[in-house]
Amino acid sequence: MLKKIIITFLVALGYLYGAFGLSKSEAAELIRVALVHNQATAEISCDSDFEVQSGSNKSILPKGKYFLHIVDGKLVMDEQHAFGSTISVHALAGKALPRLNQRSYKGYLRALADNGKILVVNYVDLEQFLASVLPTKTMVVWPDEVIKAQAVAARSYALYHKRINRNKQYDLTANDKELPYEGTGPRIEKAGVTKLIAATRGQYLADAQDLPIEAVTTSSSGGLTEAASSAWGRAVSYLQSVADYDSDSPDYKWEQRVTPALLEGQLAQRGYTVGQLNSVRLSPLDAPDDDRTTTGRVRYIILSGSAGTVKISGAELAEIIGLKSTLFDLETGTPPPETLKVPIEDRYGFEVGSKDIDIKVKEDERPVWNRLLRSYHMLSGGKEEKIIFHGKGRGTGLGLSAWGARGMVVANEKTTYAQILEHYYPGTRLVTVK
Structure with a gap:
């Protein structure tokens, strides 16, 4: 009787697999x-x-x-x-x-x-899920080995959360910052990416305990990835700071200008009582203090105004004003124009057009007073005043860098996805589900 029950169960199980393909x-x-x-x-x-x-x-x-x-x-x-x-x-x-x-x-x-x-x-x-989420993290035209590395990292991240959330009602949310999910459809899935996901089917990264790792990723780190001990306040063996090869990233260097009024409004919406800003305190990248991590990313920043002073994290500041990363320097003041518009006249003296001439002031030509007390950035309340952020990279800087992985393959076309993963997640093993 028991043998008959087992056979019936196996037949039913086989039917289940066949019915759903x-x-x-x-x-x-x-x-x-x-x-x-x-x-x-x-x-x-x-x-x-x-x-x-x-x-x-x-x-x-x-x-x-x-x-x-x-x-x-x-x-x-x-x-x-x-x-x-x-x-x-x-x-x-x-x-x-x-x-x-x-x-x-x-x-x-x-x-x-x-x-x-x-x-x-x-x-x-899981494989169908990856086909939906991975196209937002990569480009079909990128080298195959880069996309394969990203597929393995995404699968590892998903399996990590499946394991730690096994007693909860769900593993991930659709708005997860690492793997945002919008469902299925031709606008979302890309055949070229799906094909490379299939080429790594069942593969994930395991830690020293043979468990799937939390393989977080970043778009671009600005030359050096971040360590979990700095970003999260806890050490993770496979999330160390390593050299990045992302110099081709469009976000390798960036600049963003923000009016004090915008920042004041965003702070007020978050419940911070600052009033009109009059100073910002942040140590410079080339002379970092405790307000920065070992790679230079901003741990916290101090903002003072007419109604009080607040200390907020670099991550929160980046979120509320849309900075690309927390790896930045800043300056305040009324920035000089970067170009001068010069009219072009014909031989009769009539203006027939104009030309922009680059007049941007070089860093070493700025006034000496602007380099004094470099951690303190004062605001006067002038109409044209700006807070200017000079940054590098996009994202948290943790884990596999998409542009850095691309840079590795561009530099050496024989680079494999296993080598990419080994570089960005040191001490892990590439495992295949049997």
């Missing part, structure tokens, strides 16, 4: 992504009939648009379709995918009534 490893390796969290309602629509399962009951709903909400602790689509506290939403075989808030998702959706609010989680095959 998945291998055993694929069927098991689902990632749970929270799409809607703590909301009162969500729109579910489909261009075909679709299936809703609540407990052991299955219903086929006609194509159309429905507004999922909660009534007396139960999930309700409309007056005719009320369910329990948990439902799953599936496409019928060969039919259109159901949409959540106008976005399509592979796999299936699971909705829960969670303390009076709706939680919707997408259960999706």
